[in-house]
Every structure is written in C-alpha cells, then in structure tokens.
Amino acid sequence: MSDSNTTDFTNPSTFILLGIPGLEAAHVWISIPFCTMYIIAILGNFTILFIVKTEPSLHGPMYYFLCMLAISDLLLSTSILPKMLSIFWFNSREIGFSACLTQMYFIHCILGMESGILVAMALDRYVAICHPLRYSTILTNPVVAKIGLAVVLRGGTVVLPFPILASQRPYCTTNIIPKPYCVHMAMVKLACADTHISSYYDLFVQFCVNGLDMFFIALSYIQILRAIFSLPTKDARLKTFGTCISHLFVILAFYIRGLFFALMYQFSQNVPGHFYALIANVYLLLPPVLNPIIYGVRTKQIQDRLLRLFIHKGA
Template identity: 90%
Template sequence: MSDSNTTDFTNPSTFILLGIPGLEVAHVWISIFFCTMYVIAILGNFTILFIVKTEPSLHGPMYYFLCMLAVSDLVLSTSILPKMLSIFWFNSREIDFSACFTQMYFIHFILGMESGILVAMALDRYVAICHPLRYCTILTNPVVAKIVLAVVLRGSTVVLPLPILASQWPYCTTNIIPQPYCMHMTVVKLACADTRISSYYGLFAQFCVNGLDMFFITLSYIQILMAIFRLPTKDAQVKTFGTCISHLFVILAFYIPGLFFSLMYRVSQNVPGHFHVLIGNVYVLIPPVLNPIIYGVRTKQIQDRLLRLFIHKGA
C-alpha cells in the first residue's frame, strides 16, 4: 500500500487546493467577503491610476511610486483571487504543477516589489522633508526610473530560486495544499525530502527584502522625525508630519500581518490550520484593498480630482 501511494504522488501533475480547511461550510459566505475585497481592490487601484494619469499636478515622484504600488496590488490580487473564488464557487480545486509554482513566483515577487516601493516612498518623504529645496534636483525622472527598475529587478531575481528549488523536490506523500493558493512555505512542507535549503534561502530572501527594507524605512523616518522636531512651530511640525501619515498606514498594513504570518508559520505549532490560512489571506489581500483607500482619504489632490470628476459627470 505504501509503495502504491508513493508511485501515485511522485512528481504529481497537479496539486489540490483545499481553500480554508475546517471552514468548508462557510466557503460561500467567505467568498462573498473575498469577492467584495477583489472588486474594491480593482476599482480602487484603477481609480488611483486614472487620477494620476489625468491630473498633471500629480505627475511627480511620490505619485509615480503610488502608481507602481497600485499596479503591483492589481497583479497580486489577480494572481490569487480568481482561482480562490473558483474554489469557493465551483469546487475547482486542481491547479497544474507548473501553474502552482508560477503563482508562487508572482506572489512572492510582487510582495517583494511592494516592500521596495515602500522604501522608495520613504526616500521620497525623506528628500521632501529633509532637503525640500533640492527635491526637484534629487528626484528627477531619470532617478525615479532607475529606482523603479532597481525595485523590479530585485523583486524578480531574489525570489526566483524559491519556486525553482521547490519544483525540484519530490512530492511523494500528498499533493494536497491546505490553502487556497500556492505559497512557498506551504508547498515545501509537502515535499518528502530534506528541504532545509529551501527554508534557509526563504529566510535569506526575507532578510534581503523585508529585513533590509524595514531597516532603511526606519532609518529614513528617524531622519524625518529629527527634521520635523527642528521646525520652529507646532503647526509646522503637525502639518509636515501629516504628509507622512498615508505612507505610515500603508507600511503598517503591509509589514505587521507579514511578520505575524511568517513567525506563526515558523514558530507556532498549536495554532489551528484555518487560522494560519486566514492570516495568510489577510497578509496578501488586505494591502491591495487598503492602499487606494488610505491614499484616497488622506491625499487632498486625489480627493479634489475625484470630486471634480464626479461633479463633471453629474453636470
């Protein structure tokens, strides 16, 4: 019996995605929530892109980075949610072996790229507050283009070994993934081999991306706060700090669930499986929903352009 099972599962042609194990009876209701999130993410991020494109006053470094964040949010949510909804609605649980690792690559690539974009936004805030008179000469369009290229190249190359390594392991015990999408740690746990190299590289990639990015963001905000405290009046301090609030909210929405998700997978052994999955979903799906809302609510230029757009249509 053991030999037969091994033969059946060695190098499977497909994986089986379970959705959210333990909450199968609630899949329909959960799907409504996730579908709503997807619609909000699509509409919100396309609205950000449209407003920045059509409003000349928003053609600056911060809004270019915001557009890049919106594009990455669209790619991230589209990489996950259509397949997830097909599981919940049509019980379409199978995913091709190569498609699983392709999805894994795009999820980790986009998450890494978003982290880099947050660093670029922190740099923008640092230059705007600490060197306001040199802002236009420091963050020129060629410099912004180089930053964007560096973020994309780093994100695409650092995570590339993750799916390559994971696809080389033998999967001879089960091909069932207890999640609605293919994440690196979840898939590698199914391999019947010594996968320490994948774990070690995963930790290395996380340090090179999230670890270093958090360090540079923290360093930027230390300099920003020092510059703010040197301003002569309380009103000037509050107004200047207010220009960073949107970025700080986006940072918290991105990094806190990510850190909790990573630590929970590597440390906790007694957390229910469905809780792992739900936290993972929060990690990858909440930022694409929240980011356009945060910047739409907190950015007056975007609010004004959106208001003019609706007034024009109403007239």
C-alpha cells in the same frame, strides 16, 4: 485526481488546493467578503492610476511611486483571488504543477516589489522634507524610472530560486496544499527530500530583503523626524508630518502582515487550522484594499481630483 491521492510520484501533474480546510461547507459564504475585497481593490487601485494619469499636478515622484504600489496591489490580488473564488464557487481545486509554481513566483515576487516600493516612497519623503530645495533635482523622472526598474528586477530575481528549487524536488507523499493558493513554504512541506536549502533561502529573503528594507525605512524616518522637530512652530511640524501619515499607515499594514505571518507560522500548532488559513488570507489580501483608501482619504490632491470628476459627471 482525488483529494485523497497519496500515491508515490516524483513530479505531480497537478496539486490540490483545499481552500480553507475545515470550513468547506461555508466556502460560498466566505467567498462573499473576499469577492467584495477583490472588487474594492480593483476599483480603488484603478481609480488611483486614472487620477494620477489624468491630473498633471500629480505627475511627480510621490505619485509615480503610488502608481507602482497600485499596480503591484492589482497584480497581487489577481494572482490569488480568481483561483481562490473558483475553489469557493465551483470546487475547482486542481492546479497544474507549472501553474502552481508560476502563482508561487508571482506572489512572492510582488510582495518583494511592494517592500521595495515602500522603501522608494520613504526615500521620496526623506528628500522632500530633509532636502526640499533639491527635491526636483534629486528625484528626476529618469531617477524615478531607475528606482522603479531596480525594485522590479530585485523582486523578480531574489525569489527566482523558489520555483527553481521547488521544481527539482520529489513530492512522494501527497499533492494536497491546505491553502487556496501556492506559496513557497507550503510546497516545501510537501517535498520528501532534504529541504534545508529552501528553508535557509526563505530566511535569507526574509531577513536580507524585508529586514534591510525595514532598516532603510526606519533610517529615513529617523532623519525625517529630526528635520520635523527642528522646525520652528508646532503648526509647521504637524503639517510636515501630515505628509508622511499615508505612507506610515501603508508601511504598518504591510509589515504588520509580515510579522503576523511569522508569528502564526511559529505558533501554528496551537492555532486551529481553519482559523489560521482564514486570517492569513485576510491579512494577505487586505493591504491592496486599504492602500487606495488610505491615500484617497489622506491625500488632498487625490480627493480634489476625485470630487471634480464626480461633479463634472453629475453636471
């Protein structure tokens, strides 16, 4: 199937992913930083998982939530980058209709899960700072497991209508997606039927899932800041606030990405297509790289375990 295929069809057997339109000649060079990001994301997140698993002192709610975040980062990177690199390296642009729907589902599902995990981590910080004496009785292992299960189920069910709606639509103009991966709104734009339901549901997910998550995170941190400012000394306030820094950085990396996408989508007609596609890819794939680095640099327990690991190997 050629890239110029514009024949009428209702259910295409394949879609064509263009990668980064306008920069096809530079795909091999562009693949170098993306491949590097993928390697760092894989190594960094597996390192976090290994350290938490092998260090008994890290077997607590905060680090269990961190492991959930690391797993979701690994899944997100793996859902996107292998196919992206095959486009850049081998010009393998075709993706099956079902495979495209599956990739779309997993990308949106994992992003929803990550948002839920950030809420769970905010809850952990709230309980640790505002109710420290009851921390171990509130966030028990069964409670953490239930929170994790709720995050996964919500992420999986909320975005389930995306592939269902997309699979029911006729695509009678083109099967070309100007991205290196399949996402909901990119497929909606290709449909030649009424897509208002898909557009409204996408807005519902953005406002009623991510919006509510941001509200609960903000509410948690209002209570956290009140508790911090009530502490008697400046050192105590700084030390307590320091336990939230890593989480705050991760929140900023995640939600600034969402805000960036929303703004770029609104003003995309004024932005060169290749620039929009390139920056959108970077912003989507950067958090899985940054998250393990942020927690590795900011969390003393992880640093100490990593140092002991390298010293033991070097001895």
